Amino acid sequence: MTYRKLALSLGFYLFTAVGISLTIRAAVGVSSFSALNVTLSDLSGIRVGTITTGLNLAFMLACILLERHPHWAQYGLMTLALLLFGSCINFFTYVVFGHLTPHHYALRLGLFVLGTCMGALGPVECSNTSCLNSRSKRGAP
Numbered sequence: 493m494t495y496r497k498l499a500l501s502l503g504f505y506l507f508t509a510v511g512i513s514l515t516i517r518a519a520v521g522v523s524s525f526s527a528l529n530v531t532l533s534d535l536s537g538i539r540v541g542t543i544t545t546g547l548n549l550a551f552m553l554a555c556i557l558l559e560r561h562p563h564w565a566q567y568g569l570m571t572l573a574l575l576l577f578g579s580c581i582n583f584f585t586y587v588v589f590g591h592l593t594p595h596h597y598a599l600r601l602g603l604f605v606l607g608t609c610m611g612a613l614g615p616v617e618c619s620n621t622s623c624l625n626s627r628s629k630r631g632a633p
């Protein structure tokens with residue numbers, strides 16, 4: 493993975509984390525995975541980004557166990573990305589947007605739509621730029 497691809501990947505993770513944080517602060521509704529994370533956070537008192545990291549690491553561990561020949565360098569990089577992703581969600585949810593409490597439903601809905609678009613566009617743009625695919629468009633399947 494080149495430095496450009498790594499920078500793009502981390503940038504899109506950051507963009508997605510901002511989107512997730514906005515949907516959480518909007519308090520209108522979130523994706524099913526974010527709903528699980530927010531619920532576990534509310535029940536346990538653990539921050540939502542930390543819960544997100546823990547669940548994502550558990551999924552990654554399952555992938556490692558299912559894979560015949562794990563690519564340890566890629567899993568190491570994914571671990572770092574997941575740790576940063578959860579930290580960014582915590583930072584934006586509790587620090588940057590911590591005092592953001594829109595009272596009007598239209599504002600909350602606007603934040604939700606913006607956050608949902610950001611949360612969806614981050615992974616789409618990352619895959620469109622091939623920042624996660626180690627085999628670029630050189631004819632690899």
